[in-house]
Amino acid sequence: MNKIRPTIRDVANLAGVSHQTVSRVINREGRVNPETRDKVEDAISKLGYIPNVIAKSMARGATKTLACISPNLIDYTYASIIDAAQAEVRQLGYYIISVSVPDEELFSKIIAELVLSGRTDGLLLINPCVHQWKKYLPQAFPVVIAGAYPFEDSVNTASLDEIAAGRMATQHLIENGHRKIAVIAGPADEYSAQARLTGYRDALRNASIPYHSTLIMEGDWSATAGYQAVEMLLSAGAEFTAIFAQNDRMAVGAIKSLQSHQMNVPEDVSVVGFDDIPLASYFTPSLTTMQQNMDELGKQAARLLIRALEQSEPEFEHIKIPSHIILRSSTASL
Amino acid sequence: MNKIRPTIRDVANLAGVSHQTVSRVINREGRVNPETRDKVEDAISKLGYIPNVIAKSMARGATKTLACISPNLIDYTYASIIDAAQAEVRQLGYYIISVSVPDEELFSKIIAELVLSGRTDGLLLINPCVHQWKKYLPQAFPVVIAGAYPFEDSVNTASLDEIAAGRMATQHLIENGHRKIAVIAGPADEYSAQARLTGYRDALRNASIPYHSTLIMEGDWSATAGYQAVEMLLSAGAEFTAIFAQNDRMAVGAIKSLQSHQMNVPEDVSVVGFDDIPLASYFTPSLTTMQQNMDELGKQAARLLIRALEQSEPEFEHIKIPSHIILRSSTASL
DNA sequence: ATGAAAGCGCTAACAA
DNA sequence: TTGTTAGCGCTTTCAT
Numbered sequence: 001m002n003k004i005r006p007t008i009r010d011v012a013n014l015a016g017v018s019h020q021t022v023s024r025v026i027n028r029e030g031r032v033n034p035e036t037r038d039k040v041e042d043a044i045s046k047l048g049y050i051p052n053v054i055a056k057s058m059a060r061g062a063t064k065t066l067a068c069i070s071p072n073l074i075d076y077t078y079a080s081i082i083d084a085a086q087a088e089v090r091q092l093g094y095y096i097i098s099v100s101v102p103d104e105e106l107f108s109k110i111i112a113e114l115v116l117s118g119r120t121d122g123l124l125l126i127n128p129c130v131h132q133w134k135k136y137l138p139q140a141f142p143v144v145i146a147g148a149y150p151f152e153d154s155v156n157t158a159s160l161d162e163i164a165a166g167r168m169a170t171q172h173l174i175e176n177g178h179r180k181i182a183v184i185a186g187p188a189d190e191y192s193a194q195a196r197l198t199g200y201r202d203a204l205r206n207a208s209i210p211y212h213s214t215l216i217m218e219g220d221w222s223a224t225a226g227y228q229a230v231e232m233l234l235s236a237g238a239e240f241t242a243i244f245a246q247n248d249r250m251a252v253g254a255i256k257s258l259q260s261h262q263m264n265v266p267e268d269v270s271v272v273g274f275d276d277i278p279l280a281s282y283f284t285p286s287l288t289t290m291q292q293n294m295d296e297l298g299k300q301a302a303r304l305l306i307r308a309l310e311q312s313e314p315e316f317e318h319i320k321i322p323s324h325i326i327l328r329s330s331t332a333s334l
Numbered sequence: 335m336n337k338i339r340p341t342i343r344d345v346a347n348l349a350g351v352s353h354q355t356v357s358r359v360i361n362r363e364g365r366v367n368p369e370t371r372d373k374v375e376d377a378i379s380k381l382g383y384i385p386n387v388i389a390k391s392m393a394r395g396a397t398k399t400l401a402c403i404s405p406n407l408i409d410y411t412y413a414s415i416i417d418a419a420q421a422e423v424r425q426l427g428y429y430i431i432s433v434s435v436p437d438e439e440l441f442s443k444i445i446a447e448l449v450l451s452g453r454t455d456g457l458l459l460i461n462p463c464v465h466q467w468k469k470y471l472p473q474a475f476p477v478v479i480a481g482a483y484p485f486e487d488s489v490n491t492a493s494l495d496e497i498a499a500g501r502m503a504t505q506h507l508i509e510n511g512h513r514k515i516a517v518i519a520g521p522a523d524e525y526s527a528q529a530r531l532t533g534y535r536d537a538l539r540n541a542s543i544p545y546h547s548t549l550i551m552e553g554d555w556s557a558t559a560g561y562q563a564v565e566m567l568l569s570a571g572a573e574f575t576a577i578f579a580q581n582d583r584m585a586v587g588a589i590k591s592l593q594s595h596q597m598n599v600p601e602d603v604s605v606v607g608f609d610d611i612p613l614a615s616y617f618t619p620s621l622t623t624m625q626q627n628m629d630e631l632g633k634q635a636a637r638l639l640i641r642a643l644e645q646s647e648p649e650f651e652h653i654k655i656p657s658h659i660i661l662r663s664s665t666a667s668l
Numbered sequence: 669a670t671g672a673a674a675g676c677g678c679t680a681a682c683a684a
Numbered sequence: 685t686t687g688t689t690a691g692c693g694c695t696t697t698c699a700t
Contacts, residue, residue: 005452007677018687023679031685053451054391055677058692063388065399065431065453073417073432074410083407083434090433095448097399097429098407100417114429117387118339118693119399223616252616279611282557282586284618341693352671357695365669389693392676452677 006047015043026051062121064094066305067114069107070126072100076277077294078126081146084298085124085305092306096124104130111136122309124301127190142309146301148191149318156308158301158319162192165290165323166199169244169272172288172325174207177334178242178270182215184229184250193218196246196274214238219250226253234261241269241334248273248280248289255283255330266332276326285329297321340381349377360385396455400639401448402432403441404460410611411628412460415480418632419458419639426640430458438464445470456643458635461524476643480635482525483652490642492635492653496526499624499657500533503578503606506622506659508541511668512576512604516549518563518584527552530580530608548572553584560587568595575603575668582607582614582623589617589664600666610660619663631655 008026012019017036024032025040032040043049057063066089070078086096097114101107107130114120115137122142125133134155137143144156173181183200186193197216204211215238219225226245230253233240245251251273255265265271265285273280273289280287300319308314342360346353351370358366359374366374377383391397400423404412420430431454435441441464448454449471456476459467468489471477478490507515517534520527531550538545549572553559560579564587567574579585585607589599599605599619607614607623614621634653642648 009677019677020679020688021686024686027679033685036685050446050450052677053447053453054388054397055452055692056679057388058392058677058694059679061679061692073407073420074413076408079408079413082432086407086433090444093447095431095433095453097431098416099420099424099429110424112384113387113427116384118389119387119429223613249613252613256616277613279557279583279586279613279617282590283613283616343693353693354672354695355670358670361695367669370669386693389676390695392678392693393695395676395695 005052006049008049008051010047011040011043011049014047015039063119065120066094066096066122066124067110067120068096068098068124068126069101069110069128070098071102071129073098077147077275077292080294081126081298081301084295085146085302086298088299088302089306094121094306101130104132107133108136115141122305124305127192140314142305144301144305144308146297149195151191153318154316156304156317158297158304158321160192160292160297161320161322162195163199163202165274165292166196166244166246167203168199168323168325169196169274169290170200170203171206172327173242173244173270173272173331174203174209176242176270176331179207179209180215180240181209181242181244182217182233182238182240184217184219184226184243184245184254186219186221186246188218193246200244215240219246221247221249223249223253223256226250226255227257228253230254230257242331243269243271245271245273248275248277248287251287251289251330252283255285265330270331270334272325272331280326281328283330287326288328288331289326290323291326292323293321339386340383342383342385344381345374345377345383348381349373397453398428399454400428400430400456400458401444401454402430402458402460403435403444403462404432405436405463406434407432411481411609411626414628415460415632415635418629419480419636422633422636423640428455428640435464438466441467442470449475456639458639461526474648476639478635478639478642480631483529485525487652488650490638490651492631492638492655494526494626494631495654495656496529497533497536499608499626500530500578500580501537502533502657502659503530503608503624504534504537505540506661507576507578507604507606507665508537508543510576510604510665513541513543514549514574515543515576515578516551516567516572516574518551518553518560518577518579518588520553520555520580522552527580534578549574553580555581555583557583557587557590560584560589561591562587564588564591576665577603577605579605579607582609582611582621585621585623585664586617589619599664604665604668606659606665614660615662617664621660622662622665623660624657625660626657627655 008019008022011022022040025037125145127147146158149159217229219229245254251271273287276289276291342353342356345356356374359371459479461481480492483493551563553563579588585605607621610623610625
């Protein structure tokens with residue numbers, strides 16, 4: 001057993017052809033005589049030859065590797081997008097290097113090492129918390145933003161229809177007779193939070209319900225934040241019969257706070273969440289929530305990215321993934 | 335603005351030295367005259383030169399890229415390991431390509447494309463469901479197995495001390511006076527499940543409590559499986575005052591089933607889980623569970639892998655990460 | 669301390 | 685249809 005890996009030339013020698021012919025066979029391009037092809041393929045399997053991807057990248061100037069930058073790799077929504085994207089691109093021969101980027105300083109370093117160094121052909125940006133992300137990238141480098149709409153058109157995006165989802169969640173409560181609906185929103189500087197709130201206001205307007213900013217609380221998506229938001233609402237004496245929590249973690253925290261004040265969900269207060277996290281139906285009460293098809297989002301984002309890097313003309317697309325409500329037991333008619 | 339990226343030769347020209355000298359400066363190796371170094375560094379920043387990683391990989395025969403294969407990228411435990419590993423190796427200039435591998439057929443294909451093709455320098459295998467993983471890999475290829483002990487010594491591993499954890503969970507119940515303790519185990523062919531069960535039996539033996547196989551149920555880690563396991567125990571008329579669920583999802587499902595039969599947790603039955611998933615304290619009742627330090631596990635696994643590929647002599651290490659119990663409200667004294 | 673030459677394993681452009 | 689010749693951008697000898 002020879003420890004050195006065979007190269008294209010070893011195959012060529014064994015098959016009695018030039019290495020270029022071997023290359024043609026491997027890449028199934030250009031006319032190759034069927035007999036020659038057979039000889040080469042024989043030699044390939046005889047030697048157990050596998051093309052060296054790095055050499056190929058070098059010669060072609062493309063690596064078939066993509067980068068994915070996400071706030072973290074753990075949160076269910078991010079992880080779902082990455083998993084789906086990865087599975088999708090793999091079928092086209094691409095692989096994804098995923099990196100979690102907590103702060104902006106690291107971002108530029110990562111871009112340098114992952115993009116500017118030629119290590120990857122394209123970039124998937126999940127909820128880019130870095131506002132000026134564009135200035136770190138070479139012009140025309142293929143990028144897709146997944147999960148959050150970037151406030152600008154000259155980039156590919158795949159995102160949820162956050163406004164519609166926020167509207168639907170609110171409408172569900174309104175249809176159940178609620179008119180005093182509190183909101184536990186995400187951070188004000190995140191598009192998701194703003195858009196879901198916009199949807200909320202749309203729904204109120206449609207139902208001719210006045211908007212009260214005192215019913216709007218801001219949280220950082222954590223369960224603790226949801227808990228605290230309710231504590232603040234209660235201590236401020238706010239009146240509400242329902243809560244629209246902008247994610248499930250905060251919904252769960254909110255419910256916990258309500259229950260600790262002897263308020264029953266949904267009898268006293270209805271709570272609608274957002275995300276449909278895996279165990280959403282196992283909380284008490286089970287969570288009514290907005291389901292998001294993160295798989296589809298990741299898949300679409302991946303396709304968009306590959307299309308972007310395989311086409312010459314840059315052309316930007318904005319894909320919206322619809323959400324729908326999952327009715328469970330945390331909401332009820334007034 | 336020139337669109338073509340500068341190479342080492344452009345830098346050399348600008349600095350008036352040979353490209354080799356530039357290489358020396360970049361890699362800070364070999365003696366370089368301080369003045370020369372300054373000139374080169376000037377030229378580098380003037381051109382905005384960034385070394386091409388692919389060319390470097392080509393010339394060096396190493397890619398500074400690692401592969402990570404996991405059943406999926408979504409489950410909290412897997413995602414935590416990957417995130418920690420990725421953060422750890424990045425500091426040493428490495429990046430990780432993560433892939434989810436559902437079945438064995440795909441496994442061999444992935445290995446070919448990711449390892450045999452020279453795309454990566456090392457492999458992190460999380461809970462390898464593929465039993466014969468070794469036969470797909472070149473001998474001496476750097477591998478670390480994370481999360482599950484592989485039943486053999488000639489490989490690096492970083493895993494939880496599953497037996498000890500299983501023992502601790504059981505002991506906690508015993509100390510609270512329970513003697514009829516049911517188990518909802520993971521799949522019998524997974525090491526984690528077996529080891530946690532071993533720990534359970536150890537604890538019983540230490541307390542001179544007889545072991546009854548009728549109290550052992552098998553699940554697939556899902557909440558539904560936990561629910562069904564309890565249904566089966568109850569319909570079989572099994573007697574138990576406590577349940578050791580081998581993960582939190584099954585624990586949650588078990589609790590749901592108990593509650594649907596008007597049995598209170600922990601008053602009627604105590605339940606201890608395993609994992610300490612993010613919202614474990616927000617279920618009703620909040621979950622007593624075994625916390626696992628997946629961050630530490632991922633970090634250690636990553637270090638092990640890099641050590642393995644940077645050292646010439648293969649030498650296998652087995653790192654054990656301890657777990658500890660988190661006491662909440664799903665368990666109580668009998 | 670620095671430079672020149674060769675080569676990593678492949679593809680691209682041209683020739684035959 | 686097939687082979688030859690040049691690189692891709694870097695590192696690694698080996699000279700100087």
